[in-house]
Amino acid sequence: MTRPIVFLTDYGYRDPFVGTCHGVIARIAPDTRVIDLTHAVPRQDVLRGAVELARSIPYMPTDAVFVAVVDPGVGSDRREVALVAGPALMVGPDNGVLSLAAETLGGVDAAVEISSEEVVLSPVSRTFHGRDVFAPAAAHLAAGMALEELGPAVDPSSLQRLEDAGVADGRVLVVNGRRLPRAGTFAELPEREPGIIVDSEGYLAIVVNHGNAATALGLAAGDAVVVESG
Amino acid sequence: MTRPIVFLTDYGYRDPFVGTCHGVIARIAPDTRVIDLTHAVPRQDVLRGAVELARSIPYMPTDAVFVAVVDPGVGSDRREVALVAGPALMVGPDNGVLSLAAETLGGVDAAVEISSEEVVLSPVSRTFHGRDVFAPAAAHLAAGMALEELGPAVDPSSLQRLEDAGVADGRVLVVNGRRLPRAGTFAELPEREPGIIVDSEGYLAIVVNHGNAATALGLAAGDAVVVESG
Amino acid sequence: MTRPIVFLTDYGYRDPFVGTCHGVIARIAPDTRVIDLTHAVPRQDVLRGAVELARSIPYMPTDAVFVAVVDPGVGSDRREVALVAGPALMVGPDNGVLSLAAETLGGVDAAVEISSEEVVLSPVSRTFHGRDVFAPAAAHLAAGMALEELGPAVDPSSLQRLEDAGVADGRVLVVNGRRLPRAGTFAELPEREPGIIVDSEGYLAIVVNHGNAATALGLAAGDAVVVESG
Numbered sequence: 101m102t103r104p105i106v107f108l109t110d111y112g113y114r115d116p117f118v119g120t121c122h123g124v125i126a127r128i129a130p131d132t133r134v135i136d137l138t139h140a141v142p143r144q145d146v147l148r149g150a151v152e153l154a155r156s157i158p159y160m161p162t163d164a165v166f167v168a169v170v171d172p173g174v175g176s177d178r179r180e181v182a183l184v185a186g187p188a189l190m191v192g193p194d195n196g197v198l199s200l201a202a203e204t205l206g207g208v209d210a211a212v213e214i215s216s217e218e219v220v221l222s223p224v225s226r227t228f229h230g231r232d233v234f235a236p237a238a239a240h241l242a243a244g245m246a247l248e249e250l251g252p253a254v255d256p257s258s259l260q261r262l263e264d265a266g267v268a269d270g271r272v273l274v275v276n277g278r279r280l281p282r283a284g285t286f287a288e289l290p291e292r293e294p295g296i297i298v299d300s301e302g303y304l305a306i307v308v309n310h311g312n313a314a315t316a317l318g319l320a321a322g323d324a325v326v327v328e329s330g
Numbered sequence: 331m332t333r334p335i336v337f338l339t340d341y342g343y344r345d346p347f348v349g350t351c352h353g354v355i356a357r358i359a360p361d362t363r364v365i366d367l368t369h370a371v372p373r374q375d376v377l378r379g380a381v382e383l384a385r386s387i388p389y390m391p392t393d394a395v396f397v398a399v400v401d402p403g404v405g406s407d408r409r410e411v412a413l414v415a416g417p418a419l420m421v422g423p424d425n426g427v428l429s430l431a432a433e434t435l436g437g438v439d440a441a442v443e444i445s446s447e448e449v450v451l452s453p454v455s456r457t458f459h460g461r462d463v464f465a466p467a468a469a470h471l472a473a474g475m476a477l478e479e480l481g482p483a484v485d486p487s488s489l490q491r492l493e494d495a496g497v498a499d500g501r502v503l504v505v506n507g508r509r510l511p512r513a514g515t516f517a518e519l520p521e522r523e524p525g526i527i528v529d530s531e532g533y534l535a536i537v538v539n540h541g542n543a544a545t546a547l548g549l550a551a552g553d554a555v556v557v558e559s560g
Numbered sequence: 561m562t563r564p565i566v567f568l569t570d571y572g573y574r575d576p577f578v579g580t581c582h583g584v585i586a587r588i589a590p591d592t593r594v595i596d597l598t599h600a601v602p603r604q605d606v607l608r609g610a611v612e613l614a615r616s617i618p619y620m621p622t623d624a625v626f627v628a629v630v631d632p633g634v635g636s637d638r639r640e641v642a643l644v645a646g647p648a649l650m651v652g653p654d655n656g657v658l659s660l661a662a663e664t665l666g667g668v669d670a671a672v673e674i675s676s677e678e679v680v681l682s683p684v685s686r687t688f689h690g691r692d693v694f695a696p697a698a699a700h701l702a703a704g705m706a707l708e709e710l711g712p713a714v715d716p717s718s719l720q721r722l723e724d725a726g727v728a729d730g731r732v733l734v735v736n737g738r739r740l741p742r743a744g745t746f747a748e749l750p751e752r753e754p755g756i757i758v759d760s761e762g763y764l765a766i767v768v769n770h771g772n773a774a775t776a777l778g779l780a781a782g783d784a785v786v787v788e789s790g
Contacts, residue, residue, distance in 0.1 A: 119597035137349035367579035390583035
């Protein structure tokens with residue numbers, strides 16, 4: 101009984117990067133199904149990767165191991181993590197790319213830093229952590245390894261969120277194709293016009309001063325929202 | 331014992347559309363093999379999709395569930411259908427995209443309109459019926475659901491064929507890269523020159539006035555022919 | 561118990577070539593996992609295909625059947641071969657595309673020319689041997705057919721190597737992005753400068769006259785090296 105793996109990257113289709121990761125997975129978990137969600141995330145676009153992963157949640161097997169590799173910080177000291185969020189497991193760099201999907205599932209219940217010598221390929225390359233760290237971690241989880249066997253526990257509250265990661269910088273943001281101003285507080289926004297603030301938890305919030313943002317933007321609970329720097 | 335699924339679309343590889351459909355299938359039929367025939371059918375090119383699907387038949391598992399999503403009419407009142415043709419099952423929009431493959435297998439034995447609430451995802455989107463209608467229908471069929479559980483029976487003779495769908499309009503058509511004139515009858519064509527007419531059943535026929543079209547075009551029984559508007 | 565198949569071609573993703581081969585494999589070996597290493601090898605670039613296949617070896621299942629189809633000579637009298645190299649099986653045209661991977665695994669232990677009527681699809685097309693010869697051969701091997709059932713034995717020493725195939729012709733070669741001169745012997749090279757010679761076994765060798773090529777190029781054992789005509 102293995103879990104399926106849902107695999108998202110910005111590797112594209114020109115190089116054998118994705119195929120190589122598939123091989124690594126097949127060596128460790130020969131019976132695991134791998135669902136290629138997409139490998140066409142724009143290069144290093146962590147936010148887009150995070151949004152696509154979160155949008156996919158309702159359509160993927162609930163017990164999947166989600167692996168997301170959009171990783172501009174590879175080779176730096178950003179951590180490599182695995183986590184539990186509801187029924188799912190997730191693997192990726194600690195740069196926010198997993199954060200929206202985890203929130204969709206109620207938040208992170210537990211997390212570890214991937215470091216076990218039983219898991220990470222040796223020698224680990226400087227730039228291809230998809231092959232050497234994330235694919236093997238996902239495969240071991242899919243094959244039944246317990247999360248804590250991957251490495252030492254990490255405080256879930258220490259995990260990067262997208263706002264922390266500085267992804268949503270800028271004075272104007274584009275939400276679902278509509279340009280919205282960014283303000284420090286509700287009060288700085290014109291009345292009844294939607295805009296964006298950073299709320300008390302550090303998240304971006306789409307708001308309407310004296311109004312309802314969901315109504316203004318035609319959104320319902322669970323709808324996906326794509327935010328881009330404008 | 332599940333049937334394999336053969337999957338053809340015009341979704342391309344930039345967006346997570348194909349991967350999302352794979353997830354939907356895996357939720358319903360975790361053990362089903364999915365063969366991605368191609369997702370690079372030119373956008374909304376129903377004829378090309380139909381031809382590629384028909385050409386694939388000799389090379390695909392005979393008991394496959396074929397899903398073809400080339401669907402310029404999504405959101406209109408065109409029907410969503412599932413059908414039996416010989417040993418195969420087929421799922422797609424009722425716009426002719428399944429018709430050539432079904433003919434290759436001897437024609438449609440039975441058909442239904444996909445409407446069961448047990449099958450279609452809710453709420454169904456206006457534009458992504460691959461995810462909400464066709465992928466789940468194919469997965470349920472692959473997992474053993476009977477055709478009639480998908481929805482009410484449809485008269486096979488009411489299903490769209492390509493000529494009905496107006497795909498092959500135009501005065502000149504390109505057949506396997508060669509431009510051929512279109513005529514109303516044999517007699518309108520120059521002698522011994524190949525051309526195209528619509529035959530008594532409403533199908534395009536490649537013909538030679540006072541000659542043999544197979545010989546003229548170097549074709550043998552079973553050869554695939556690609557026809558494009560010229 | 562079937563072996564997984566690792567599949568590399570220069571077919572690209574626009575046409576249903578890859579998907580058609582998947583269908584052929586699924587008909588013969590319904591339970592075999594297929595790992596698409598890459599299908600974006602530059603068209604007819606045998607050397608690149610050979611290098612990518614060889615680089616993949618440490619990351620692929622050890623008992624895999626490797627199928628590589630980069631085949632500018634399709635339709636000529638070049639042979640279609642299957643071979644054993646260490647724990648792996650390999651299938652492809654006899655043009656050198658398998659040679660580097662086989663060397664990585666210690667060389668070819670046995671080889672056959674693929675010709676069995678039980679294996680090759682009939683009629684075999686002139687140009688699509690991936691579908692008609694290589695995919696069915698790989699699928700039969702994956703499903704347990706013995707190598708010698710594919711066709712008559714071939715002397716492993718008669719198999720094409722890349723140098724034999726004339727791929728590495730030219731006075732200057734580019735190694736990992738660096739232009740290196742080609743010489744007949746060590747002595748023709750400037751002292752302490754890396755260059756390329758053909759060694760006594762007919763292989764390209766990167767060498768430094770009075771020095772160490774690995775040090776000069778920053779390479780360690782097992783590192784991949786890409787050589788291109790400059």
